[in-house]
Structure formats: structure tokens, C-alpha cells
Amino acid sequence: MKNLTAFIFAAILSIAVSTAQERGPRSEQKRSPEEIAKVQTERLTQSLGLDKPQQDSIYKSVLKIQQDFKGKGGNQDPGKWREIFDKQNQKIKSFLTKEQAVKYDELLQQQTNRRK
Template identity: 30%
Template structure:
């Protein structure tokens, strides 16, 4: 019985390690132009943008993605002051982004955009955690490990 449990635990560890490696390769590394095009098309589908709006959104998204990519390449460990400055400028950029979107979209489109942005913001990290663990706060392996510890068989 002990050997069977040990084999199951080892198999779970290997399968977890293999799955973790595959996840990192799923995300494609798009160019800023490709990212801007995809984001513009998504917004066109959601908000029924006209040609002028599409061009304006594309330019804005391209500028934002290029800035993000440049900042990501300059990444290094930050002091507390640098982190505060980063968060402060990030929030300023978000406000400017919202204002630009408001100038491009109609009132009805902007209202719909705000609703989607709020829903997207709510899901955030908690939403991803719930998606990975099916709404549970602990994963199956941790439950198995805790059960085995309680039985003194691990």
C-alpha cells in the first residue's frame, strides 16, 4: 500500500512538472504591430468601430505596446521608490489611455468599454487562480499531500 501511494505521488509530481513546462510555451511573443492589430480587431468586434476609430485605436495601441515592450526589456530589480514611481506612472498612463479612448469612441461605445474594463479588472489574479483550481483555494495535489500527512503515510 505504501509503495502504491509513493508511486502515485511521484507520478503526480512528474505530470505537474511537465504541464508547468508546457504552459510557458503557449504564449506567443507578438510584435507590437501584431499586438496592436489584434487589440484593434477585438475592439472593432466589441464596439463596432468605424474606419477612423480603428485607425486611431491602432495608433494608440501601437504606441502603448512599443512602450511596454521597451520597459519590459529594461527590467531589473527595483527599489521601493522605483516601484512607487513605476506604479504612479502606470496609473497616469491608464488615466491617459482612458481619456484617449473616450475621445475616440462614441458615448455608447465608451460606456460598453468601461463595463468590459471593469469586468476584466475584477477577474484579475483571483480569476486566474479560480480558473486553474476550479474555484478551490488549494489544488488537488496539496489536498492529497495533506491527507497523506494526516494518515502519517507520506
């Protein structure tokens, strides 16, 4: 379970980092929760073929979690990060079909492998 949590944390963090690199020099910390939610939703839509209701649900979920996170000053405790990103990952998966969830897990695994 501990390894799964670390894996999920690393995967979500890598999504955030790769997204920040694609958008230019602006760091993830300077992005608004709305920007983060939009970019993550767009990437997942492209990768998983999300329909409009899934896009809306995932956007709202990621936005709420990012607002909570940023509202707490972007807590620097790695244990708290894992908890937040694990919660976000589970929420995202709750909106996916079984096939999309498998693709999502593969995507997270690929991103984890790239970070090694």
C-alpha cells in the same frame, strides 16, 4: 482617483492577459507592439462596433504607446504601468462615441470582476 487608476490598469492588463491566453502560449512580453495593437483593436471592434476611422485611430494610438513602453524595456515599475495604461485608456475613449464609451467602461468593469 487612485481607485480609478488602479481599476483602469487592471482592466487593460486583463485585456492583455486574456488576449495572450486566446492566442496560445506566446506571452504578451514576446508580442510585438504591432501584434498587441492589432489584437486590442480587433477585440474593441468586435465588442464596441468600431467603424474604420475609429479602428485606424485606436490602432495607431495603441501602437505608439506600446512602442514607447517596449522601447523603455517594458518598465517593471507598477506605478509607470498604471500611468501608461491610464494614458492608453483615455486615448482610446477619446475616439469613442458616448454609447461606445459606456460599453467600454462596462467591458473594463467585467474584466476587472473576472480577475477578482
